[in-house]
Amino acid sequence: MSKPQDFDAKAYWSATLRLLVITLVIWFVVSFGAGILFRDALDGIHLGGYPLGFWFAQQGSIFVFVGLIFWYARRMDKIDREHDVHEE
Amino acid sequence: MDLKTLTFVVVGLSFALYIGIAIWARAGTTKEFYIAGGGVHPIINGMATGADWMSAASFISMAGLIAFLGYGGSVYLMGWTGGYVLLAVLLAPYLRKFGKFTVPEFIGDRYYSQTARIVAVICLIFISFTYVAGQMRGVGIVFSRFLEVDITTGLIIGMGLVFFYAVLGGMKGITYTQVAQYCVLIFAYTIPAVFISLQISGNVFPQLGLGGHMGDMYFLDKLNKTVTDLGFAAYTTGNKTMIDVFCITLALMAGTAGLPHVIVRFFTVPKVHDARLSAGWALVFIAILYTTAPAVGAMARYNLHATVNTAVASSGDMFAPDASIVGESRPDWMKRWEKTGLIKWEDKNGDGRIQYYNDKSKDPAFLAKVEAAGWKGNELGSEAKGKFTGKVDNDIMVLANPEIAGLPNWVIALIAAGGIAAALSTAAGLLLVISSAISHDLMKGVFAKDISEKGELMAGRVAAAVAVLVAGYLGYNPPGFVAQVVAFAFGLACASLFPTIVMGIFSKSMNRGGAIAGMLTGLVFTLAYIVYFKRDVLLGMPKVPDTEWLFGISPEGIGVVGMILNFAVSFVVMKLTPACPDHIQHLVESIRYPRGAGTAQAH
Numbered sequence: 001m002s003k004p005q006d007f008d009a010k011a012y013w014s015a016t017l018r019l020l021v022i023t024l025v026i027w028f029v030v031s032f033g034a035g036i037l038f039r040d041a042l043d044g045i046h047l048g049g050y051p052l053g054f055w056f057a058q059q060g061s062i063f064v065f066v067g068l069i070f071w072y073a074r075r076m077d078k079i080d081r082e083h084d085v086h087e088e
Numbered sequence: 089m090d091l092k093t094l095t096f097v098v099v100g101l102s103f104a105l106y107i108g109i110a111i112w113a114r115a116g117t118t119k120e121f122y123i124a125g126g127g128v129h130p131i132i133n134g135m136a137t138g139a140d141w142m143s144a145a146s147f148i149s150m151a152g153l154i155a156f157l158g159y160g161g162s163v164y165l166m167g168w169t170g171g172y173v174l175l176a177v178l179l180a181p182y183l184r185k186f187g188k189f190t191v192p193e194f195i196g197d198r199y200y201s202q203t204a205r206i207v208a209v210i211c212l213i214f215i216s217f218t219y220v221a222g223q224m225r226g227v228g229i230v231f232s233r234f235l236e237v238d239i240t241t242g243l244i245i246g247m248g249l250v251f252f253y254a255v256l257g258g259m260k261g262i263t264y265t266q267v268a269q270y271c272v273l274i275f276a277y278t279i280p281a282v283f284i285s286l287q288i289s290g291n292v293f294p295q296l297g298l299g300g301h302m303g304d305m306y307f308l309d310k311l312n313k314t315v316t317d318l319g320f321a322a323y324t325t326g327n328k329t330m331i332d333v334f335c336i337t338l339a340l341m342a343g344t345a346g347l348p349h350v351i352v353r354f355f356t357v358p359k360v361h362d363a364r365l366s367a368g369w370a371l372v373f374i375a376i377l378y379t380t381a382p383a384v385g386a387m388a389r390y391n392l393h394a395t396v397n398t399a400v401a402s403s404g405d406m407f408a409p410d411a412s413i414v415g416e417s418r419p420d421w422m423k424r425w426e427k428t429g430l431i432k433w434e435d436k437n438g439d440g441r442i443q444y445y446n447d448k449s450k451d452p453a454f455l456a457k458v459e460a461a462g463w464k465g466n467e468l469g470s471e472a473k474g475k476f477t478g479k480v481d482n483d484i485m486v487l488a489n490p491e492i493a494g495l496p497n498w499v500i501a502l503i504a505a506g507g508i509a510a511a512l513s514t515a516a517g518l519l520l521v522i523s524s525a526i527s528h529d530l531m532k533g534v535f536a537k538d539i540s541e542k543g544e545l546m547a548g549r550v551a552a553a554v555a556v557l558v559a560g561y562l563g564y565n566p567p568g569f570v571a572q573v574v575a576f577a578f579g580l581a582c583a584s585l586f587p588t589i590v591m592g593i594f595s596k597s598m599n600r601g602g603a604i605a606g607m608l609t610g611l612v613f614t615l616a617y618i619v620y621f622k623r624d625v626l627l628g629m630p631k632v633p634d635t636e637w638l639f640g641i642s643p644e645g646i647g648v649v650g651m652i653l654n655f656a657v658s659f660v661v662m663k664l665t666p667a668c669p670d671h672i673q674h675l676v677e678s679i680r681y682p683r684g685a686g687t688a689q690a691h
Contacts, residue, residue: 013680020177027173031166036334039159043324048299049306054324057162058154058382059295062169062375069176069368076181076364085681087359 012083019079023072031061091497095234098501099508102272103249106265106512110253113264118545121258122189122524123355128263130362134369136263137353139270139513141168141344141370142377143219144226147273147510151489152482154385155392158315159326161385163333163644167340167578169371169378174345176367180354182593184363185679189355190521191348191585192529198592199603200672202534207607209525211584212348215577216518217562219349220555223515224563227508233428233487234504240564246512247560254516254523255552259356262516269509274376276506280490280499281380284387287493294383311390314400318393319449319458323386335645342651343578346586349517352524360682388485391492395419396444396468407461412441421491429471430481430488437464444468447478519559523552576618576643583610583650591658593680596673598658601665606658614650618643 034042039053047055080086089097115121128136146168154161186194192212196205224243231242253261278294285297289307302310312322321327328336344350353370354363394400396418399411415433425431433442439462447466449455470481487507490499527548532539539547588607591598621643624631634642641649678684 007681009677009681016680023173023177027170031170031337032334035162035166036330036337048296049301049308050299051308051324054159054162054308055299057159058165059298059379061166062371062379065169065173066368066371066375068173069364069371072173072177073361073364073368077361080361080682083681085683087361087682 007083007085012079012085015079015083016076019072019075023068026068027065030056030064035061089497091500092236094497095501095504098498099235099505102268102505102509105268106249106253109264109268110257110261113257113261115256115258115260115545118189118528118541118548120260121545121548122520122528123352124258124260124263126356127358128356130357130366131369132263132267133353133357133362133366134371135270135373136266137350137366137370138373138377139266139273139509140262140353140517141350141374141514142273142510143514144223144230144507144511146377146381147277147507148226148230148483148486151381151384151388152485154382155389155485156479156482157326157328158321158323158386160328160333161326161382163328163336163340165378165382167337168344169374170337170341171344172367172371172374174341175350175354176364178590178593179345179351180363180367181360181682182679183351183589184354184357185360185682185684187355189352190524190528191351191589192525193533195585195588195592195603196529196533198672198675199588199598199600200669201600201604204600204604204607205529205533207604208585208588209529211580211607211611212525213522215347215581215585216349216522217558218577220515220518220522220559221562223511223518224559226511227515228563229483230504230507230511234500243560243564246508246515247556250512250516250519251553251556254519254556255549258548258552259352259520262513262520263356265516266513269513270373272509273506273513274373276502276509277377277384278380279502280493280495281384283495283499284391284489284493285383288387288390294387295379298383298386307390308386311386314390314393317406318397318444319446319451319454323389329640331640332642332645335641335648337645339582339645339647339651340578342586343580343582343647346581346584346589347578348525348581348585349514349521351589352521353517384489385485388489388492392480392485393444395422395492396442407457407463409439409441409461412443415440415442418442419492421488424491425484425488426471430484432469432471432476434467434469434476436467437462442467515559519552519555522555523548526551526555576614579614579618579644579647579650580611582647583614583654587651587654587658591655593676596676597662597668599662599665599668602658602660602662605661606654609657610650610654613653614647617646617650 034053035057039057042053043051045052119125150164153164183194188194192205192208195208196202224246227246228239228242231237232239253265281294282292285291285294289297289300289302291297291300298307300307308324312324316322354366357363357366396413397406397411398413399406399408404411415435422431443463445466466478468480469476469478490503527544531547532544584607587610588603621632623629
């Protein structure tokens with residue numbers, strides 16, 4: 001495995017880590033945040049027949065996870081291309 | 089056609105499909121045997137991962153768990169899906185770039201140590217065998233309940249089938265059968281859910297139906313009122329402490345990301361880019377079932393109450409003498425499932441009617457009503473060891489769901505095929521990681537380095553065959569605690585493999601000593617805590633009271649503490665032992681960017 005030419009490994013890795021942190025913050029907020037820690041407060045709000053905290057815990061967090069992974073994959077593709085380390 | 093014949097036909101057709109696929113997708117090389125040649129499309133891999141991941145427990149037990157836990161069941165929903173985010177951002181793409189066949193191989197190479205590799209194999213085998221025994225048991229149970237053959241016959245048929253396609257086809261055969269099994273299980277799960285959602289709130293989508301109206305009030309409000317009137321905890325609040333919910337959820341998430349049979353699925357896609365996408369597709373396919381399960385659970389719970397107490401549906405007085413149904417005229421499905429012991433009626437006050445309520449309630453106002461109505465204890469439960477227990481079995485909520493809701497026979501037959509598909513697909517994936525850990529990590533990697541490709545392939549097949557037999561034996565004769573420890577496999581993966589792999593990717597300086605010490609600390613601490621607090625089940629010793637839990641964390645959630653200890657011990661030992669050599673630091677650097685991932689073999 002030879003290193004790609006003119007590849008700034010430090011800049012690539014810090015861009016990757018920045019995206020990783022953003023992704024994990026969203027991951028944490030929709031599940032542990034909305035579904036567990038702040039559930040009681042959110043349950044006062046209703047989404048149709050769902051108390052909002054309960055909805056996040058049993059439905060919403062899962063929907064967000066799905067969207068989050070695809071969003072992350074797209075952003076990573078962009079970072080890969082900007083640093084010219086993408087696959088052919 | 090009667091129900092039994094119909095079930096045989098549906099299950100038989102699904103088996104013929106799996107066998108056909110197995111013959112078509114035979115493995116000829118070790119690369120095909122371990123990672124399906126490495127050319128699997130990310131959507132196909134996502135679907136296979138979905139089937140691999142969703143086991144008999146997801147299919148048969150989860151909705152029932154949610155039904156009786158209400159909000160508390162959320163730990164499984166978030167825990168068993170959120171792990172895919174961790175997989176996508178922390179593990180899958182980097183391990184794919186590393187480009188080898190097994191998880192212990194990564195740990196051995198990254199930590200330049202055969203000892204680390206062997207410790208990883210031990211973790212892997214322990215995690216996978218506990219799991220697979222539960223699956224084989226699931227196959228046996230579905231067979232015996234739907235087809236009325238005994239558990240042993242069911243087990244032998246299930247073992248034969250897994251043997252056929254896992255041993256012949258390796259990862260390649262498993263991948264394509266799992267795609268078929270996913271289709272079977274997802275139809276089997278969603279069709280009854282759609283019918284029931286239509287019946288309850290008139291909505292085609294169970295995900296919306298759960299939040300929809302029932303008559304003039306919201307369904308969830310109606311359910312909350314019903315269960316609290318009968319003395320149970322409100323459905324949408326549950327009764328676990330916040331710290332415990334937090335820890336169990338995190339342990340299940342990190343555990344999911346650290347499960348070897350899930351990780352290896354991402355070795356089969358052609359590119360790093362595909363590994364990221366494939367995690368997303370896997371979660372799409374999993375989410376279809378996981379967002380349906382809460383509706384199935386809540387609606388089945390409501391239907392059960394409405395069946396035994398006619399005042400539930402009419403909003404009348406549930407304590408009126410004629411509200412509870414007459415035992416002799418209980419529905420046929422109840423009589424049928426009583427034979428399996430999953431549900432049982434015991435007339436405690438001798439009035440010939442079934443009273444189903446929470447007799448452990450501490451609410452004086454509720455107890456006064458119970459007293460006035462002449463109820464003498466909860467009369468609906470299940471049967472264990474020939475005795476009545478005060479709790480209806482979780483599994484009945486999915487298994488008898490179509491009958492409770494009065495759905496046609498072909499839906500019931502489909503549930504049988506779906507349950508078997510869920511159990512077989514997971515069992516096959518587990519057996520494959522066990523066999524590759526033995527043939528590739530232990531034999532090729534450590535004890536018989538000069539083995540030929542052909543010899544290794546043969547060793548893999550023999551190891552898979554032996555693993556099927558051991559799994560079958562464990563399923564036939566479970567050591568009592570199998571069902572109890574399946575959930576703990578997650579805690580062990582969370583405390584041992586997950587942190588060690590993550591540090592291997594995100595820290596260039598983590599060294600051999602740190603990794604081995606961390607893995608062993610996580611494994612031993614978590615195992616010891618679980619054994620200590622579950623010693624009543626595991627060792628037959630007197631139970632330790634739950635009040636002694638460390639920080640109020642249950643054994644299910646303790647993997648999180650094990651994970652923190654793993655990280656901490658690794659860091660301290662790293663500082664005290666020789667630094668990580670340069671060539672390993674270069675290796676870590678090279679797995680961090682996608683370009684140059686080995687070109688895959690097309691097939």
